[in-house]
Amino acid sequence: MYLAIKEIKHEKLRYGMIIAMIALISWLIFILTGLAQGLGNQNTAAIDSWNFKSIALNKDADVNLRQSLITSEQISALHLTKKETLLGQASVVAKHKKMKNTSANFIGLEKNGFIAKDIKNFPTKSGDVLLDDSFKRSGLKKGSKIKLNSEGKTFTVIGFVDDAKINISPVIYGTLSDWQSLRNVPENFKASAVASQKKGFEANDLSTYSKQKLIDNLPGYEAQNATFGLMIGFLLVISLIIMGVFQYIITIQKLANFAVLRAQGIPSSFLVKNTISQAFLLGVIGLVLGTLLTFICSLAIPSSVPLKFEPLAMLLVGFLLLIAAILGSLVPIRTILKVDPANAIGG
Secondary structure, three states: HHHHHHHHHHOHHHHHHHHHHHHHHHHHHHHHHHHHHHHHHHHHHHHHHHHOOEEEEEHHHHHOOOOOEHHHHHHOOOOOOOOEEEEEEEEEEEOOHHHHHEEEEEEEOOOOOOHOOOOOOOOOOOOOOEEEEEHHOOOOOOOEEEEOOOOOEEEEEEEEEEOEEEEEEEEEEEEEHHHHHHOOOOOOOOEEEEEOOOEEEEEEEEEEEEEHHHHOOOHHHHHHHHHHHHHHHHHHHHHHHHHHHHHHHHHHHHHHHHHHHHHOOOOOHHHHHHHHHHHHHHHHHHHHHHHHHHHHHHHHHOOOOOOOOOOHHHHHHHHHHHHHHHHHOOOHHHHHHHOOHHHHOOO
16 A cells, blocks of 8 residues: 555656546446435335335226225225325326416325324315425415416415425325315215235225335336436446556556566565555545535535435445446556566566
């Protein structure tokens, strides 16, 4: 490590370029990871907050909450307990003079159900709604009047919920009776689903799924995660290749120095360890700079951009990038091991 540090200090420009390259790649990977986490959170934030373990949907709904409808007869046959609650989902367009028409998900809940009880100030009467906090940026506030779809009925905003989104669209919470009206279904349809806190909830005429199964079937969710995963993976491979090329070129340029060290009795294993430790040191410095750059950028990026930095995910990505840098340093090892002091010095 001592020799590695001395080399870096002596060749500041050469190694500074490698550090800059690692810093820029890590910055790009961190931003992409933050975007992937942020978009993933905006797909599932509301669902994650409901604290259920299984959900029963209509068999023909194709694991899609929005397409599911459950009748009163089906609900009566279930013998529901306090560990189950009804919920309904409907696609709506929120309208107000202060904002552009906004597509949203209306979620109707039983006011005494376990999901509604976890939501502060949940509406207790028809016509009252809670909005996702993103509506605040449009100028809405407590007491504002909004319309949903082309209904003549006006809804009153009684509060806001932090980070309530499904499929990137904001959520509007209200009563099940309002859901029926917005969904425009006959009275015998009472909900879209039955959510349960039991893992093995059985629902006779309905199909039961886990929370993760419901999330995995959200439109575009898996494709989005796969796309970001491939992008991050390709960047890691690119960083490995670039690091390998840099290390190989630097090694070729230092062959005469290696030959002198070998002539002085320094073993090849020491030179190999020095190359690897040098790559490790460059990787750590580059990652630290990349992290600082990411932090600065996160302060400048508007809040409307869905960035979310999960410490565990960032550590994992940083570790993989460091591994890529170390693996890249293994490329010139064969050249180092074949150094012949007599030939390299040239007699």
